[in-house]
Amino acid sequence: MLVRRDKTKLFPGSRIAIAILVGILLGCICTILFPNGFFSSRSSSVHERLSKSTSKVGSVSCESPERITMLKTDFALISEKNAELRKQVRELTEKVRLAEQGSENARKQVLVLGSEIKAGPFGTVKSLRTNPTVVPDESVNPRLAKLLEKVAINKEVIVVLANSNVKQMLELQIASVKRVGVQNYLVVALDDSIENFCKSNEVAYYKRDPDKAVDTVGENGDNHAVSGLKFRVLREFLQLGYGVLLSDVDILFFQNPFSHLYRDSDVESMSDGHDNETAYGFNDVFDEPSMGWARYAHTMRIWVFNSGFFYLRPTLPSIDLLDRVADTLSKSEAWDQAVFNEQLFFPSHPGYTGLHASKRVMDMYEFMNSKTLFKTVRKNQELKKLKPVIIHLNYHPDKLERMQAVVEFYVNGKQDALDSFPDGSE
Template structure:
């Protein structure tokens, strides 16, 4: 496996070198064309000491020729600029592919090292446990129709998935516009009712309608936000079984950058944004409980962290990720529990007598890159330095007036209107 990954890495590097060589040849070719068209250079000032004795007709002819040359230069400049932008984009994409190949190779090496032979612990400070679980073997027989669609829409076996019905069209329309602004191609809407197909076609985004499922269809067509939110754990299972990494997104989220380009770590089974609003609540803190009746032992230390947000998370196609989906789906199908609460309980509750906890690795996302609306409206918009940062996404999860605030976020971050967020209250009062 490591040898195969190394070969893939070498092929990727060869492709990158080939693209760079092509760009150099294009530059040389353009230089040769300019040398033929303009043998005396772009500007020919002539002799400044010789008086002008040419006729008026010759002056007019020279003026026209100069104007044509300027037009040609402008056209060539625009052509070069467009080619340069395309090459830069290709280089960025290839660089990301090389980085992913190197990361996969390193993960494979660690897996072989840990699982392949018995090992001894090294010197102090050198021991590192296996952090990244191997991915499952893709099984296209699970859903051949979806497999064919994902092969066409995904990039690097990664896909953004959004579940939606007709109740959320206004927010989904704003999200789709944001996806197009930052040129995200691997974006897929899973429609939960019949009207979503024509909506997606009119908006030019990839669409998937699941095969009939009485339980899922009934909730998907008539359910509100929380009911629909609970369906995603059942729906996403097939994506993982097919071998694709999924970035699940609720509809009340705006994309301001492409999350796949340098913003995801991909080293854990679950990588999720947080409902936390500062360093402590987002990344964890030691909270001391006080019970005066205990006298000398009145203080007890507790470890706390605010929950992962179940509306925006990245899943690698691993067994722990699939087990997580199964556990949450099973609990939700047999209770009236909130999907976000169950999602976090399965992720964080440890094994205990009568219960085996989920052995899944997890990572919390940077709260200023993957920003919830409490962070934005209570902190960021009031801080002159934080206002300069551009997040990857903004999730309007803390506020009910979603459309208005989403429009304000677009005005602030995309259109440069500095006071676009000022009129909104911190909370929902």
């Protein structure tokens, strides 16, 4: 300890000397690195900016017409970008709405399936309608899976089956789809003619892999034959996890149908009914006088769902429905719409297990059939003001002529375009 104290006393200014040396070294280093000083670069950049701004002012005064043209161009570009942003905002808003709807359905599903629960107070108990979606399986059809990734929006797509027999109606439908701005629209081309037509008109299409038994029907079959084929084709779309809005070709679009779906059921279909009772159901009393006191029997009636326009969620009941209809049609000459409704509505009974699928009927004035249009709507001044989502010319054989007239009425504003047609097909 004594030795250390003696050494520090011998060199009392050593620390000060070291500090001075360090300062000198730092000064030398700064002189080498910054020969013009610390603030010269900043001042020069300021002078450069000032000179540039001065030159800009001079150029504006000298070249004002060119500058104005540039500003107009910039404004147009900004306006276009704003329009794109507004479109993106609308799409995001719709996605949020669908996500909230899906999360609420999932929450209810978990509540019902996840654990046993007690029934709540009177008036608070609600049964579950929304089945869980299937796990997508891309191995079913990798080529279709890649196509749907490009075409579908929010995992949903409109699907239309068409061959050359319905080409003119398909042209009218595609024009209506483009007019509305629907992007997720896909034509299943059943022959080369439709494939080439879609290519030339820049319409998304899907040509199935060769299947002799099925493709013969698709290429040569009439409307009913093609209508039966669709139940086989749609299965792969559901297996891939996509919601499908099936549309026949004799349908015109006036609004985006995806904005008018509820998505709370396995099957959501338009009706063949033409008023509130026939479309949504009614209590029909059957009278049998020979029964005396029990002569009146109450029956529940509803007009059939239309198998030419319906939405399927990708659930097991939806796939089960397609399988049942396709199997029945392969074994008989039955009408596909009749089989479609029998499978949906016939309950389980001895020897038969019914399909447990939830169902919803679409609004009959938004998703309008041609009987409703020609028998009721065109004769009512208030109903004529309504703008439908789609119109299906399902009740009449002169489909093309009536489709053209419908376009004249709803698109071109020709108020008498529908007047020359009879209510029915006489």
